[in-house]
Amino acid sequence: MVYQHIRLPAGGEKIGIRDGKLHVPREPVIGYAEGDGIGPDIMRACLRVWDAAVAKAYGRSRRIHWCELFLGEKAAALYGNAFPDEAVDALKDLVVSIKGPLTTPVGGGMRSINVALRQTLDLYACVRPVRHFPGVPSPLLRPEAVDVVIFRENTEDVYAGIEYSAGSPEAFQLEQFLKQTLKADFREGSALGVKPVSEFGSKRLIRKAIRYALEHRRRSVTLVHKGNIMKFTEGAFRNWGYELARTEFPEQTLSEEDLINLHAGKPPEGKIVIKDRIADIMFQQMLLRPKEFDVIATLNLNGDYLSDAVAAEVGGVGIAPGGNIGDFIAVFEATHGSAPKYAGQDKANPGSLLFSGAMLLEYLGWHEAAETVKNAYGAVVGRKIVTYDFARQMEGAKEVRTSEFADALIAVMA
Template identity: 30%
Template sequence: MKDVYEIAVVHGDGIGPEVCGAAVEVVRAALGSDGPLRFTEYPAGAEHFMRTGDSFPASTFQACRDADAILHGAGGIPGVVRADGTEAGLDFTLRLRFELDLYANIRPVRLFKGVTSPLRGVGAGDIDYIILRENSEGLYAARGAGALLRGEVAVDTLVQTRKGIERIVRKGFELARQSKGAPEDGVRRVTCCDKANVLRSYAFFRAVFDEVAADYPDVATEHVLVDAMAMHLVLRPAHFNVIVTENMFGDILSDLAAATVGGMGMAPSAEIGEAKGFFQAAHGSAPDIAGKGIANPYGTILSAAAMLEWLGHKHEDERLSRAADHIRSVTEACLADGLLSADLKGTASTHQIRDAVCERVMRDHARLKR
């Protein structure tokens, strides 16, 4: 346990400052005025790139590297690109993943009471699984390293290593062991999602998965091809517990999955390595609604709760673990009570959601201190 935890806050672009600001206020409310977290803001993103020509200042990277955890709002603005056509605002997220070796991207997918799924006949409790996205390799490892020849041929390389596969698969089995199992049958299950029937790189991923699985005989396993998985997440989401997959596949599937539980505003994520953790909702910057006060902060609030849980476990600090539990339970209660943002077909503003969650967690904090 530490006296003070340094949290690097990067609000980013579009709705980033609105949702990130809401999450910071909720964490402060959950921990009280004497809480051990110290939040310091740093610049990065597409808007900073437009002002300065630098999307990720060296001073911000150093602060993130030195911090106990990093909390982010959202990054990128469509059309704000570098000379090679890639989005300038994405540098922040991608550099942290690769340079801090944040190899595990944990994306919980859960349908809460009060939120309507577009899937017919599916209700709260029917969807509750994790997409575990390998975060440091795969096709995205080629960013900045691919080739464009004479404006005629472009090549990016998909990279899979034994070490990278082994550690993400082990993380998947650990998460399954800690879970309640799949909603459908209560079975703790890890699903390997790949394209092993076509590409050697994915056949290698599957082979290493099977080797690691032998160390976890108490957890069920299965293989599902990625194209079939896209169908199964719509037709039988209650079957899944933990899905482990390559970087790009995880990116795509987690967006599809988010749509089944209310949209990207309900999509928290935790990106962790052996030493560092980076927390943000999986949604983009949504510049079309920025400043209107209607952005959904729940995804970022739940990401902040994941940050507290990770810090609490890492440093054996029950204060942080309890605060994470309180934020999650209050979030669940607010959604069940109908406090819904516009994307969830509600009328609550970002500030109304923030204030309601803060009020309830402060009440819980004061009650527990008595």
């Protein structure tokens, strides 16, 4: 493929798909986009750390060849478009990529690039692992009890973008249809949005969550929904989840009801429990009884709130990783904003992007390198060597710059 601004590295081999599986060469080409604001600062630091982790884990037998892609402000300067087709083509071509934070205007302006990426590439699962690292400041008394992986549906629900501003011709037309044809009752002149939730979209997300739980020997998958109120959208998500587990994973799963009634609350060896919780109750239970939850599958808006709230329990979104994953194509990302007021100051916490890179390494099957990143992080933070955001919350901390934090991680790996 010929690109206008993207330059493929001279070495390396593209990741392929063979026999329905990802084929990862020993020297894969991986795409990266720096992002906006603090993106370049944290990306520079993380690229060094990931390379050091791969070298530590595998010596010279494996290596990543990084290929810069352009999204956001950097793309706008090059292409006159913050979301250029060339970047989308490259993300498809390279299969696995990672990006820094991208600025999203509130209440107007360009469409969110993050949402556009997920929908354009059909990256239907936003995967957010949340766990605590010793030494990281937390508001909880026992943050080590939090260890969940959240699967958030990416393409439907209110994020489908089907909404019409109050007073617009489209809103008026939809209002007339709802009132006159369907006899709906709501205030005239309302802004209107549509919340699509499909059986196909729900089941493929829940299927991916169950497979993850089985592959990683997790204990349960919890379907989080507001089906007590939105019975035909969120309630259907819940029902489709149970149906999928019964029909596609009958030997590997059992419902919470069967667990209690047939097994006295003790799951048989090798089986995972499928259960569900109302969304608002789930927020409470993740504070009071986090050990009861393992893998979570939920719709888009619930997942948006829940993943950030749970991340706050273990140190905040500044260290929360995330990946947007389809059947094969995956784009990992920093889950926080671009923090433009700190751009270029070499002071931001690179943790979120760093751990998203660890997720990328795991996606490649390079688990040893991923563990090297995590172990180094735990060792450095355990010595109270941290960036400014953690330093102001920790007594006796040594505050370092972003680049110096990367230096400390790499030194631990040596």
